[in-house]
Amino acid sequence: MDAHSKSAGYIFLKGAREHNLKNFDLRIPRGQLVVVTGVSGSGKSSLAFDTLYAEGYRKYMDSLSTKARQLLDQVTKPDIDYIEGLSPVIAIEQRTGAGANPRSTVATVTEIADYARLLWALYGSVYCPNDGGQVERRSLDDCINRIYQEPDRSRLLILAPFLTVKPSILRDELPRLRQRGFQRVRINGRISNLDEDDIIPRGVGELTVEIVIDRILLSSEQRSRLADSLELAFREGKDRAVILAQQDSSAPWHEFSISQHFACSRCGQVYDAITPRNFSYNSPEGACSLCHGIGETLQFSDQLMVPDTSKSIRNGAIKPWRLGSRRMIIRHNAILKQLAEQLPFDATIPWAEIPEVYRQLILHGGGERLFSFKLGGGNRSPEVVPFTGVIEDLNEIWRNTSSEGLRARLMTYQIRKPCARCNGRRLKPLSLSVRLKGLNFAEFMDMTISEAHAFTEQLMAGMEDLEEAADAVSGLEQRLRFLREVGLDYLTLARTYASLSGGESQRVRLATQLGMGLVGVTYVLDEPTIGLHPLDTKRLLKTLRDLRDRGNAVIVVEHDEETVRAADHLIELGPGAGRLGGEVIFAGPPDLAPSSNRSHVGPFLDGSMEVGRNGAILLPERGWLTVHRASHNNLQEVDVSFPVGLLTCVTGVSGSGKSSLVIDVLSRAAAFKLNRAKSIPGSHKGIDGLDHFRTVVRVDQEPIGRSPRSNPATYIKLFDLLRTLFSRSPLAKVRGYRPSRFSFNVRGGRCERCKGDGMTRLDMQFLADVYVECPSCRGRRYNRETLDIRFKGLNIAEVLDLTVDEALSLFRNQPRIVDKLKTLSAVGLGYLCLGQAANTLSGGEAQRIKLALELSKRQQGDTLYILDEPTTGLHWLDIQKLMDLLFQLRDSGNTIIVIEHHLDVIKLADWIVDLGPEGGSNGGEIIFSGPGRDLPKCLKSATARCLEEYNKRPPQVQMHTTETIPG
Numbered sequence: 001m002d003a004h005s006k007s008a009g010y011i012f013l014k015g016a017r018e019h020n021l022k023n024f025d026l027r028i029p030r031g032q033l034v035v036v037t038g039v040s041g042s043g044k045s046s047l048a049f050d051t052l053y054a055e056g057y058r059k060y061m062d063s064l065s066t067k068a069r070q071l072l073d074q075v076t077k078p079d080i081d082y083i084e085g086l087s088p089v090i091a092i093e094q095r096t097g098a099g100a101n102p103r104s105t106v107a108t109v110t111e112i113a114d115y116a117r118l119l120w121a122l123y124g125s126v127y128c129p130n131d132g133g134q135v136e137r138r139s140l141d142d143c144i145n146r147i148y149q150e151p152d153r154s155r156l157l158i159l160a161p162f163l164t165v166k167p168s169i170l171r172d173e174l175p176r177l178r179q180r181g182f183q184r185v186r187i188n189g190r191i192s193n194l195d196e197d198d199i200i201p202r203g204v205g206e207l208t209v210e211i212v213i214d215r216i217l218l219s220s221e222q223r224s225r226l227a228d229s230l231e232l233a234f235r236e237g238k239d240r241a242v243i244l245a246q247q248d249s250s251a252p253w254h255e256f257s258i259s260q261h262f263a264c265s266r267c268g269q270v271y272d273a274i275t276p277r278n279f280s281y282n283s284p285e286g287a288c289s290l291c292h293g294i295g296e297t298l299q300f301s302d303q304l305m306v307p308d309t310s311k312s313i314r315n316g317a318i319k320p321w322r323l324g325s326r327r328m329i330i331r332h333n334a335i336l337k338q339l340a341e342q343l344p345f346d347a348t349i350p351w352a353e354i355p356e357v358y359r360q361l362i363l364h365g366g367g368e369r370l371f372s373f374k375l376g377g378g379n380r381s382p383e384v385v386p387f388t389g390v391i392e393d394l395n396e397i398w399r400n401t402s403s404e405g406l407r408a409r410l411m412t413y414q415i416r417k418p419c420a421r422c423n424g425r426r427l428k429p430l431s432l433s434v435r436l437k438g439l440n441f442a443e444f445m446d447m448t449i450s451e452a453h454a455f456t457e458q459l460m461a462g463m464e465d466l467e468e469a470a471d472a473v474s475g476l477e478q479r480l481r482f483l484r485e486v487g488l489d490y491l492t493l494a495r496t497y498a499s500l501s502g503g504e505s506q507r508v509r510l511a512t513q514l515g516m517g518l519v520g521v522t523y524v525l526d527e528p529t530i531g532l533h534p535l536d537t538k539r540l541l542k543t544l545r546d547l548r549d550r551g552n553a554v555i556v557v558e559h560d561e562e563t564v565r566a567a568d569h570l571i572e573l574g575p576g577a578g579r580l581g582g583e584v585i586f587a588g589p590p591d592l593a594p595s596s597n598r599s600h601v602g603p604f605l606d607g608s609m610e611v612g613r614n615g616a617i618l619l620p621e622r623g624w625l626t627v628h629r630a631s632h633n634n635l636q637e638v639d640v641s642f643p644v645g646l647l648t649c650v651t652g653v654s655g656s657g658k659s660s661l662v663i664d665v666l667s668r669a670a671a672f673k674l675n676r677a678k679s680i681p682g683s684h685k686g687i688d689g690l691d692h693f694r695t696v697v698r699v700d701q702e703p704i705g706r707s708p709r710s711n712p713a714t715y716i717k718l719f720d721l722l723r724t725l726f727s728r729s730p731l732a733k734v735r736g737y738r739p740s741r742f743s744f745n746v747r748g749g750r751c752e753r754c755k756g757d758g759m760t761r762l763d764m765q766f767l768a769d770v771y772v773e774c775p776s777c778r779g780r781r782y783n784r785e786t787l788d789i790r791f792k793g794l795n796i797a798e799v800l801d802l803t804v805d806e807a808l809s810l811f812r813n814q815p816r817i818v819d820k821l822k823t824l825s826a827v828g829l830g831y832l833c834l835g836q837a838a839n840t841l842s843g844g845e846a847q848r849i850k851l852a853l854e855l856s857k858r859q860q861g862d863t864l865y866i867l868d869e870p871t872t873g874l875h876w877l878d879i880q881k882l883m884d885l886l887f888q889l890r891d892s893g894n895t896i897i898v899i900e901h902h903l904d905v906i907k908l909a910d911w912i913v914d915l916g917p918e919g920g921s922n923g924g925e926i927i928f929s930g931p932g933r934d935l936p937k938c939l940k941s942a943t944a945r946c947l948e949e950y951n952k953r954p955p956q957v958q959m960h961t962t963e964t965i966p967g
Contacts (some may be wrong), residue, residue, distance in 0.1 A: 010085055054077075055078050057075050093526045117277075119469055146256075278431045288428055299417045321393075323409050487507065501530070572593070573585065634660065640913055694863060696863070700847065808822070819856060828878055859894070860893075912928065
C-alpha cells in the first residue's frame with residue numbers, strides 16, 4: 001500500500017514514539033469527531049499534542065521565512081517516523097489564563113472588544129465628563145448662528161482663552177500682547193486695558209488670562225466682522241472662544257463658550273475626536289491614568305493590617321506599623337500613644353473591643369479633625385496636624401522608601417481593589433461619557449454574554465441607523481452567539497482572562513475559532529467539557545459537530561461519557577499508565593468498544609461496570625459548618641451548611657456560583673482564620689463551625705512545580721529521606737558527604753557542566769533550541785564522585801529513575817521511605833518515576849500527588865479538605881482510585897467538600913449542595929441541600945434531571961459494596 005492510499009481520508013502516523021508511546025502506527029479519520037481516551041498517564045496528550053500538534057506546527061514553521069520564525073515559539077520535532085495527510089493543526093489546550101496580561105478580558109481575547117470599540121467610536125453620543133453637556137463639532141457658521149440667538153442690539157465681547165500662569169510669567173507676556181496690537185485682557189474675571197499700571201492682582205497663585213479680541217454691537221450688518229473676530233479668537237484660544245453678552249446697559253452680563261472642534265455645548269471644553277483607541281485598555285488615550293487600564297490597584301487591607309484582633313495596639317495589633325527601622329517604629333508608637341490620649345481609647349485592650357469609630361479613625365484618619373503630636377526629643381512644642389491614618393502613612397512609606405526589602409514586606413498587607421479613580425471600569429472619564437443606545441462602553445462590558453447578545457440583537461433590529469458599521473454589528477453578534485453555544489453565557493465580557501478556569505479559557509478560544517470559519521483544519525482539544533454541567537455538555541457537543549460538519553477534523557482528548565458516546569471514532573490508549581501505557585488498545589466506533597477484550601472504556605459504556613463506593617454512607621451527626629448570607633459575585637445572600645465529617649459534593653450548572661461559594665468565600669475565610677493566610681474572603685456575614693477544624697487544605701490541579709527540577713520525590717519530601725539515607729552509607733561517611741551532596745540543585749554533588757539539569761542546550765539560531773544529553777554526566781545530573789555512593793547497588797541517579805512500585809521493593813526495609821511510597825501507590829501513581837519532571841505531569845497526576853502528600857501526614861481527623869473538580873483528566877478507573885482515597889480521608893475523621901459535575905461522584909457523595917437554577921445573574925441560589933438519596937425529589941434541580949437520565953441505563957456491576965451507618 002503506497003503512502004497516498006494509506007492517507008486518503010486519514011491522518012496516518014508511522015512509528016509514534018514520543019514519551020511513552022510504543023512505536024505504533026495509527027490511522028485517524030479526517031472530517032470526523034475523534035475522541036482519544038485512556039487512563040491517566042497512558043499517553044493521550046503525547047499523541048494528540050506532543051505528536052500531532054507539534055508536527056503540524058513544525059511544518060507550518062518550515063513554510064515561513066527565517067525572520068518570521070524568530071518571532072514565533074519553536075517546537076522540537078516529535079519522535080515519529082512520519083505523518084501523512086496532516087492538515088494545518090490548531091491546538092486548543094486546557095490551560096488557565098494565569099500569567100496572561102491583566103488587561104486581557106473575555107471581550108479582548110474574542111475580538112468582541114474590537115468590534116464594540118468601533119461602534120462606540122462611530123455612533124456613540126459624547127457628553128462632557130465635567131457637566132454632562134453634549135460634546136459636538138460646530139462649523140464657523142454654526143458658531144455665528146449661536147451668537148445670533150442673542151437679542152438684537154446686544155453688546156458682545158469676544159474673548160480668546162490665552163494662559164493660566166503665575167504672575168511672574170504674565171509680566172513678561174503682557175508687553176508682547178501689546179506689541180501684537182491687543183488692547184485689553186481679562187485677568188481672573190476683571191477686564192483691564194494693557195496700558196494701565198498694576199493690572200496684575202497681588203497675592204494670587206495662578207492667573208487665568210483671556211484676550212479681548214473685539215467689542216461688537218450685535219446686528220445683521222456685523223456678520224462679516226463677527227466671523228473675522230471669531231477666527232482670530234479661535235487661533236489665539238486654541239479652538240476656543242468665550243462670548244460675553246449683555247442685552248442692555250441695565251442687564252447683567254452672561255457668558256458662554258463656543259468652538260469649531262469637539263467641544264461641550266455648556267462649558268466649551270474642547271476635546272480630541274473620539275476614536276476606537278479611546279476605548280482600549282492598552283492605549284494611553286483610553287486607559288485610566290491611575291490603574292493604567294487594569295481596573296485595580298494595590299491597596300492596604302484593613303483585615304490584613306490587623307490579622308489578630310485579640311491583640312492590643314500596645315502589643316502590636318497593627319502589624320505593618322511594626323516594620324521598618326527602629327526610628328520609624330518609635331515614631332509610630334509615639335503617634336499611637338498620643339492618639340490614645342486625645343481620642344481617647346485604651347491601647348491595652350484587644351483591637352476587637354475598641355469602638356468601631358475609633359478603629360476607622362486610626363486606620364483611615366480623622367479628615368479635618370486636628371491632633372497634636374510631639375515627635376522627637378528636646379523641648380519642641382507639639383505640632384498640630386490632621387491625622388491621615390495608618391494606611392495613608394504606609395502609602396507614603398511605600399512610595400518613598402528606598403528599601404526593596406521593606407517594600408516587599410509591606411506588599412504582604414496589600415490586596416487588589418477597584419481603582420479609586422475609575423471605580424474598576426479601566427477607562428478615562430471622557431471614554432466613559434460616550435453612550436450608545438444609553439450605555440457607555442464599561443456598562444456594555446459589565447453585561448453577561450447573554451445580556452450583551454440580546455443588546456446586539458436590538459442593534460441589528462435598528463440596522464438602518466448603523467448602516468456603515470453593519471459588518472461590525474454582525475461580527476459582534478456572531479461571536480457572542482458562539483460564546484453562548486459553548487456554554488459561557490454566564491460570563492461577563494469584562495471578566496479578566498486570568499481568572500478563567502482551564503475549561504472556560506479553552507471554550508473561549510474555541511468560540512474564537514468558530515468565528516473564524518476555517519475549513520479543512522485539524523482541531524486538537526484537551527478535555528473541553530471541564531467545568532461543564534452535564535446539561536451544558538450537550539450544547540458543547542453541538543458546537544464540536546458544527547466544526548466537524550464544516551469539513552474539519554476534530555480530535556478531542558476526553559473522558560466524559562457523553563462525549564465518548566458522541567464520537568464518530570474512538571481511540572483508547574493503555575493498558576496502563578507511564579511505562580505500562582503508550583499502546584493503542586482500541587480504535588473504532590464507540591459502540592464496538594464493549595466487545596473489545598482490551599478496552600477499559602467498554603465495560604463502563606455498556607453498563608457492566610461503574611464507579612463504586614469503598615465505604616459506608618454516613619449521616620451528619622458531628623455538627624455543621626455554616627456560611628451565612630454569602631453575596632460574593634452572583635450569590636444571592638445564601639445561607640448554606642456543610643456536615644462535619646462527611647463527603648459533600650457541591651454541584652450546579654456552569655456559572656451558578658459554586659466556586660464563588662466554596663473557593664472565594666469558604667476556602668479563603670477558613671485559610672484566613674485557620675492557616676493565618678493573607679487571603680481576603682468574598683462578601684459574607686460570617687461562618688460558624690470552623691472551630692471543628694485544625695487546618696484547611698485546598699487541593700487543586702495547579703502544577704506541583706513549573707521547573708523540570710521539581711518532581712514527585714521532592715514534592716512529597718521523599719527526596720530528603722533518600723539524600724539522608726545515601727549520606728549514611730559507609731563510603732559517604734568516610735568521604736564526609738552530607739545530605740546536601742546528593743541534591744542536584746546545589747554545588748558540590750551535581751554536575752557543574754549542566755548545573756544538575758542532565759541536559760545542555762544548543763542554540764540552533766532560526767530553529768528550535770535542541771537539548772542534548774550532557775556529555776559529562778550522561779544525563780545523570782551528578783558528578784562521578786557522588787555516583788560512587790550506592791544503596792543496594794544503585795546510585796542516587798538510578799534510584800530517581802525507578803518507578804514508585806520498583807522503589808517500594810527496593811526500600812522495603814526503610815519504614816519512613818516506604819510510608820511515602822505507599823501513599824503514591826495508593827492514589828494510583830505506582831507507574832511514575834520518582835524523578836519525573838513536574839512539568840511533564842498531567843493535571844490529574846499533579847492533584848493526586850498533592851493528595852498523597854496529605855495522606856503521608858499523620859491524620860488527626862480535624863482537617864477540612866476542599867477540592868475543585870478533582871475528576872478533571874481522570875478515566876473511570878482513576879476516578880475509582882480517587883474516590884477510594886477520599887473515603888479513606890473521610891473515614892479518618894476529616895471533612896471533604898468537592899466541587900464536581902461528574903455524575904458518578906455526585907451519586908456517591910454523602911451530602912449534596914446544588915446551586916442554580918441557572919448561571920450568572922439567574923443563579924446564586926441554593927436549589928437543594930441534603931443527602932444524595934433525596935436529590936431526585938427536587939424538581940427545580942438540573943442536576944437531578946441529569947442524574948435521573950443517567951440512572952436509566954442498564955443495571956451495573958459496582959466495584960464496591962454499599963451500606964449505611966450513622967456518622
